[in-house]
Amino acid sequence: MRCIRCGRCQFECPVFLHTANLWGGSVYGGPMGIMWTAITESIEKASYLALLCLGCGRCDAVCPVEIPLSQLIWKIKASRSKI
Numbered sequence: 001m002r003c004i005r006c007g008r009c010q011f012e013c014p015v016f017l018h019t020a021n022l023w024g025g026s027v028y029g030g031p032m033g034i035m036w037t038a039i040t041e042s043i044e045k046a047s048y049l050a051l052l053c054l055g056c057g058r059c060d061a062v063c064p065v066e067i068p069l070s071q072l073i074w075k076i077k078a079s080r081s082k083i
């Protein structure tokens with residue numbers, strides 16, 4: 001919930017560079033989109049999107065409010081085993 005929606009994580013994400021807003025969520029794309037999809041729609045939908053994340057951590061390194069995006073996305077992805 002600390003996300004200020006600056007979009008910096010999107011520009012650093014190698015997956016987003018290839019997919020743009022086609023990946024991440026219906027409102028916001030990329031790493032921030034997966035997070036917001038989990039909050040505003042469902043963990044199940046976000047977990048499907050999270051499968052494409054490489055876990056490289058580039059998004060973490062640039063987030064100005066230090067959100068551990070790759071860890072959160074990993075947890076969302078791991079929730080698929082419980083669905």
Ligand code: SF4
Binds near residue numbers: 013031055056069073
């Ligand atoms: S950890 Fe995932 S979401 Fe973050 S930059 Fe890498 S591929 Fe993109």
Ligand code: SF4
Binds near residue numbers: 063
């Ligand atoms: S870089 Fe951080 S604050 Fe900016 S949109 Fe991404 S998650 Fe949100």
